[in-house]
Amino acid sequence: MSRATLGWIVLSWVGFVLLPWYGFERSASPNLADYFVSGSALIHGIRGAWWLLPILVPLGMALVPVVRPSIQQKGTWLVASGLLGLALIVVQGFSIGLNGWTFDALRSLFGEPGPSQAGMGYGAALTAAAFLIILCHGLAARGWCRGDAFVTSSIGIVVALILVFVFFPVSTILASAFADNSGNFAPSAFVAKFMDKSIWGLDCLTSDLRCGVAWNTLFLGLLVAFGTTALGLAFALIATRTEFRYKKLLRVMSVLPIITPPFVIGLALILLFGRSGALSNLLWEWFGVPRSRWIYGLPGVFIAQLLAFTPIAFLVLIGVVQGISPTLEEASQTLRAKSWTTFWTVTLPLMRPGLANAFLLGFVESLADFGNPLVLAGNYEVLSTKIFFAVVGAQQDQGRAAVLSIILLAFTLGAFWMQHAWLGKKVYTTVTGKGDSGIPLPLPRRVAMASYLTAIPWAIFTLAVYAIIVVGAFVRSMGRDYTPTFEHFLTAFRVERADWGLYFSGSAWNSFFATVKVAALSAPLTAAIGLLTAYLLTRQRFSGQRAFEFGTLLSFAIPGTVVGVSYILAFNVPPIEITGTGFILVMCFVFRNMPVGVRSGIATLSQIDKSLDEASLTLGARSATTMRRVVLPLLRPAIVASLVYSFVRAMTAVSAVIFLVTAEYNMATTYIVGRVEAGEFGLAIAYSTALILVMLLAIVAIQLMVGERRLGRRSASAAPSPIAVQAVP
């Protein structure tokens, strides 16, 4: 019996006997005695919560191998104890809720309303975690995963977290879609809601009426996907195949949208083209073009998303264009193909997987985008905003939100599935192990001209939009009053000196501190869980690995709005009642951003020879030590990538967060959205610029903290960090 196993057995008892089993009422302020013994499951059990007492059986079973060290099947005892313990906790948690029995069968069997209990607290969490670890240690003792308790425990923890924070909410939303408003199973209600005319109606084809929201979403998604792919290709071709002088600038522009909160572009568009926008004013004064609200609706959302997501297509495509072996084009030329023919018959077909990838990414991004439609869509309704208004609006119809979420989820998962099914089978390998001494073919004139004509105006437009963002923060009111001012910054970030020290009286400080706190908490957690998962996926073999991989990537494919709805549906009631806490925000970010850590971890790990880990193992280092001393130092680039990404995403996310914030934990983005809705554009813009600045500082700080990886090579060529390509809101 290892010391670690013993420690977890002790912790399982601590959780049951000492710590408070239930969470506290948020109104009551608990005193110290509530934290110890008196609130524990044992005391509750003796005082009448009889359903907690059976948990003593698995707790006792875990002690058997401790008391009798001579017995043979230690592993079996531990496994049995862990399984039974987890099962008991889950069963009692789900069958007894705040208002008594939760299942009709139990109600009719034992009478109404039955016993009631609150959501689980520290004690329950600790005991459940300890049971899980005991189970994993038992499995390791039985020879699973080469007898490595660290590996089995890691798998156990990640699987449990995914089950609780991905599968449980998603299944809740499915269940809620099939229920009527009082919570009974009602498939007819689902069919009625699903077939609703406001979702699938096609009136816009035949009359002036509006089409269904599902068609709107699909149409916008396709438009944006086409647009971003075309623009991205033009940029990528210019960056790799021409002598264009400002290539560096393109690179910088490709990073900008990552650190821009998603609705800021929409905001800038309003300031430019809105009824009192800067450009609208000029057009009116100089040419007499009447002011109008054309920007609100499909055109506005389309332009905003095009601006926001073109860099992602660019990043995908530049890798593909660079990867095409010049030798293939030279081979085509030696076979007497003209440069245009070569481009059309060799280069372009080889880019097909990259184009498809960019297209699908653009599509998914557009579907999942919440910030821009919220700010700009006006009467053009899309699914993500419709879900939001179904939950928070006057209708308060959770079933409808669930149905809409399922449709949106089906669209995105369908796109991901298509990408997988279509691209997975074809081989377009053009980067081989052999050196390639060919020189890339210069672009045919026609293609080069077309690229310049699309890309350059677009680049100028993007720069103009960002200029507006900066200018807007420092003038009194865009479009009306261009007096330079710090007024917006003062309103948001005023600091006063009071008797007791500094007083942060600015209106934005609360949300700013909350955001930084949540982002700073979630970034290391995200990186840790993501890289651990990547390590398990690349370095270990265990049954169910494919399902495990699917689970980790699932949360990536779920649009943020759906995540938000599913979290409030799942975590608003016992047994896991965490809505309104900062914890739910942290967990939400961890699981939305974890797949990026997984992917960059997998990419980096697959470049590191597996025998390095094995060498460490045979030298007597356990997996945990190997991880710390060999794997992590070599993983530095992936650590930086996932830390930066998760920090930045936590600062800029809107879609999921907007459902989860409270007065206490208001996030910067939701605060800004609130300001926009109140028409305080200056304040919103000023806050956004501040956020962008903080993120840039944070990126530099993370880079400095984690440091470079030392490979003892004379010139370490860092792999391009995969952070940017993964951006799905």
Added chain:
Amino acid sequence: MNKISPVHSLSRPAASKKQAASVEFRNVTKRYGTVTAVDNVSFTIAPGQLVTLLGPSGCGKTTTLRMIAGLEMASEGQILIGDRDVTNLSAADRDVSMVFQSYALFPHMSVLENVAYGPTVQGVPKKDAYAMAMEKLDIIGLKGLEKRAPSELSGGQQQRVAVARALVLEPQVLLFDEPLSNLDAKLRRRVREDIRELQQNLNLTVAYVTHDQEEALAVSDHIIVMSNARIAQTGTPHELYEEPANLFVADFIGDANIITGDVASIAGPIAQVKIGGLNLQLPHRGAGQGPVKLAARPDAIFLDETVQAGALAGTVRKTSYLGTQMEYDVESPIGNLFVVQYGRKEAIAPGTPVSISFATQRGVAIIPDA
């Protein structure tokens, strides 16, 4: 390259030296899904011996080695190291070190840090760990290079760092996974002799994986020949070469002419075998009367240009001059033969008729399982 310095000159406290341990496999099977990589394999490696796992790629030899190390877990069966059941122990808990094909030197550590890694993670104070590492670097002849990064060493030097790192914990069993495959041909011979010398001087139990039969013959006390996830034959290099148990081993170890003969009679351990028109007296090795297959080594077949009546007649088809030896393709009534002759001055020209005879003391053997 400086040679590994003689080890016996080093004064080592006898108490710190561990006994070399035996390795035993009892009916071990390893499956990946439906694929069986190692199928019901049993063998014993005696303490202080160098045993080679030899076989073509995909035969399960590396999997077997990794199961000794604990990097793969047996699906069935038992693995014992020094009489202790280690079947379910992880690699970190086994007293075994391994030298990897790719050397697996940690790129972010210096040579010294690499070699001292084992003791360091075992909790030995840094100073002592470095002292242990320096001692092993001295044995291996790399003193003075300890500050370098692994990438600043030549292939042969990297290989020796890997050996030093594996030796530093003085493991009960040392494993080599194709250690010579990344070295050039000349260096290979030297390094394999160094490894053999080190093993004998330090009295180590070594399991050594290779697909090169010459390398295996040169260094091993015992060879385990594997084929299709099973053991084809176990024995000393001499036994494998002279008395192959089956067609696979006969063909895989050295070159062999597989010819058909007929056992006419058996008297004691000796059988009368008719091959073509010739009569040979060979150990019967369990074969009964009737047709048998025989393995004849190329250098156990003699050619004579003066054709004698009654001898087996053949014709030289092709002649190759290789410096130390001559190689011939000979057409004969018992099939085409591959013949090697050493120390001959003049080549036999193609087309020359020859008479064929066999060495009787060695080089020709009945294959029992064929």
